Amino acid sequence: MSQDTAPASPEEPGETTPEPEPAPLLELRDPLPEVIDTDQGLARLCTAIAAGSGPLALDAERASGYRYSNRAYLIQMRREGAGTWLLDPVPFENLAPLQEALGETEWILHAATQDLPCLGAEGLTPHRLFDTELAGRLLGYPKVGLATLVEELLGRRLKKEHSAVDWSTRPLPRPWLEYAALDVEVLVELRDILAAELVEAGKQEWAEQEFAALCHFVPAERAEAWRRTSGLHRVRGRRGLGAVRALWEARDSLAQKRDVTPSRIIPDSAITAAAGAMPTDRNALLGLKGFHGRGAERYASTWVSALRAVADLPEDDLPTRTPRTDAPPAPRAWADKDPLAARRLERARPEVAAYAEQHHLPVENVLTPDYLRRVLWKPPSTRDPERLPAAVAERLAEYGARPWQIEITAPIITAAILASEREPGEETTS
Incomplete structure (x- = not known):
């Protein structure tokens, strides 16, 4: 280029900003392991996992969209010192030997509520766990899918083209197995980064309470x-x-x-x-x-x-259009059915949302919306300012709110109840 020829500025017509280079694809660190489907193989797996150190990265593949059951058709594990293992749970009556080998090892799962039921059906239940998806939510990440977090925090790209395949297929094709093994390849590293961020954000205790509750997770039965x-x-x-x-x-x-x-x-x-x-x-x-x-x-x-x-x-x-339930009506109907309850909701909901925004949390993680509606639709009977906070806290605990959520939202709910009933033109309930 001659000295009197200036380079074009990015603002000049026709100039385009180059697309950023895609993150490199995540690859297996070790050769793809064989699928364990015999008692002898399970014994080797248990010995290796028990001899490993640190938490256990865990994932399960189901056949949603193909099978009625929600059972696991493949379980992937990785632990420091033990490497990656792929287990076919179908041939086994239960996985009690693996449960024993794991002891009180911390599990690392992504979106634990999806996998815990099918793992529990195989006899596997955690004593401690870390959910990388839930950690991402508590930290305010706008997208918490595994591939997104891996790319954002670890600079690697996950292939996801086999996420919806029929995992009940036998034998499982090698590309599917590689995809499955990659899902646990970086969970330990991802967990460590998110755990440090939780500490820095002052949310470690919140996360620990959430993770402890997940260890006892039971899917809600869907009525009707x-x-x-x-x-x-x-x-x-x-x-x-x-x-x-x-x-x-x-x-x-x-x-x-x-x-x-x-x-x-x-x-x-x-x-x-x-x-x-x-x-x-x-x-x-x-x-x-x-x-x-x-x-x-x-x-x-x-x-x-x-x-x-x-x-x-x-x-x-014959069934009616609206199912019979003890849940409160839809919020849009509150003003007609119970104006006082509507006023309580109008006061409390924005305060909860404001707290969520201030602390970079999804509002549903601050408090399950159904819990908020229930306690505001039918609050405790007392209106004693000294007794009401404890009564609200007790009610929230009965619904299933965590202590950290109660600490945040019970004062908001209490204030909404008391302030709403002080407004003129409405009778104060006893």
Whole structure:
């Protein structure tokens, strides 16, 4: 370049900012291990894991979208001094030898609530754990997926193209196994970085309480799960709702027996189509536009029987649009149903949100929204300023709030209750 030729500035027309180089792909440090599926292999795995040091990185792969069960079809582990291990839990009655070998070793999981149920079904339960996803939430990271945190904190890129495959496949292809092994490759390193950041942010105690609670995690039972049927809002009348319930339950029973995900028998759209038309014979059902799926014709008699049974049900036995529950109504209805409760919510909710924003927390981590609504809809009876804080704290603890959450939110809730009832024009409740 000649001396009198100046380089173009980035602001000049036509100049583009170069794309940043992508982070390098994460690679296995050790050769891909064999999959353990024999008693002898399990014994070797247990010996190696027990001889290792430090926490255990752990992950599990399920076959969501393919199988009815939520069982683990592959378990990945890595520990300092032991290396990476891949375990097929299917051939084993239980994994009690591994549970014994782990003792009180800390587990590292990402999104622990997803994996703890299927690990528990195999006899594996933690004494201590560290959840890297939850740690990221408490630290205010806007995106807490494993691949995102690994790239942001460790400068490596994870492949995720096999995340939705059918892990019940046997034998498992090598690329899938490599993907699975990589998921535990850097969990220990990621845990150490996040743990240091929690200490620096003054959130270590919060995290420890959350992690301790996860060790006893039990998934909540979903009452009236049929109400999650996609398109339910388009179904009219109680008998139509009853048809959705009957078809959903029939499909669920078939799916459980066949161990396939229910949508692979007939999709939700087929259920709502049949519920809207209420056909009572096979030809009418199969000729119905929108009724389709692999099991539409195969199980036609099952669907017709379900619809006929619903047609004969008394009105009182049919479901209503709104499920019967002890939960408070939707907040939008509070002003009409209980103006005083609405005023309490209007005062408390912004204060909780402000605290969350100030401390870089998702508001739902400061306090589960359902707990907040419940205690404000039906607060403790006392209005003694000295007794009410303890009563609110006790109520929150009954719901399942952690001590750190109670310490933050009980004063906010107490203030909202007392201030709302001091406003003119409303009677003060006893």
